[in-house]
């Protein structure tokens with residue numbers, strides 16, 4: 001028995017795992033050395049070697065990381081319930097009394113759970129399935145919006161308006177033909193004009209319901225409006241767009257960028273944030289972007305990151321005050337050598353040290369004994 005190692009099937013290899021043995025080619029030359037962190041290209045190569053199982057190091061996965069992974073995804077049960085409900089609502093073509101009651105109940109539950117949680121940051125560990133996009137998206141945008149609303153100190157009624165508006169922001173898409181919504185590739189100008197109508201359709205649907213506030217209905221209307229007036233449907237500018245719609249707009253863009261769709265792979269969370277930062281003062285206001293950066297857990301505990309020093313490390317802790325600057329345990333030095341001494345870098349305190357790349361978290365299959 002190799003201590004600290006686990007033997008896994010080559011088909012189960014994931015980027016970021018650490019090799020626990022030397023691998024040789026057919027001539028006996030070392031191909032990949034013990035301790036190397038697997039990249040996608042290495043995994044492809046390993047699978048050509050005609051071996052079925054290899055040793056992987058497990059000792060760099062700590063108990064805390066294992067627990068952090070098990071806590072994902074965030075608000076799991078309520079998410080499931082919310083998704084199931086949204087499916088019914090989206091198939092309904094109108095919002096009847098029961099559905100509205102349920103929207104209010106679910107948003108209320110999400111708010112309560114967020115208030116009870118000691119970790120109000122947006123977890124990015126959640127993987128989604130492609131065909132679930134609209135449902136997953138509505139729920140994600142709702143949770144993210146509520147977290148941002150909490151950061152603004154919104155009162156309960158304000159959070160309810162925000163959450164209801166957020167979960168139903170795209171409800172007007174029920175009236176847009178599926179073949180246009182799911183079309184791979186670019187839309188024609190005519191198709192794009194049709195898609196834009198989901199804002200006014202959503203507003204009209206929600207306005208019919210007495211239980212849904214004007215503010216929530218306005219979110220459906222204005223979540224594609226932009227600070228510089230280049231949004232739609234009304235071309236409203238800065239303060240003309242209420243904070244509720246501005247919050248949902250930024251969450252909508254963030255979630256859309258990071259989501260996998262049939263025709264595109266989602267981009268990494270830190271890249272999505274970079275994109276959003278570039279849109280400050282044109283699409284989104286500065287204050288809101290700052291708050292988003294503070295709320296998003298870009299580097300979940302357990303993710304492997306590359307530093308500008310060329311070192312590679314494992315995220316072991318995140319400060320609530322500044323989630324984008326985690327504590328990193330160095331695994332490989334700048335030359336790619338294993339770091340045996342226990343060395344942790346607090347990127348929040350060492351301002352010269354920056355994260356240049358992030359790899360997904362280790363997932364399953366490793367044993368944590």
Ligand SMILES: [Fe+2]
Pocket residue numbers: 169170198223224
């Ligand atoms: Fe939309």
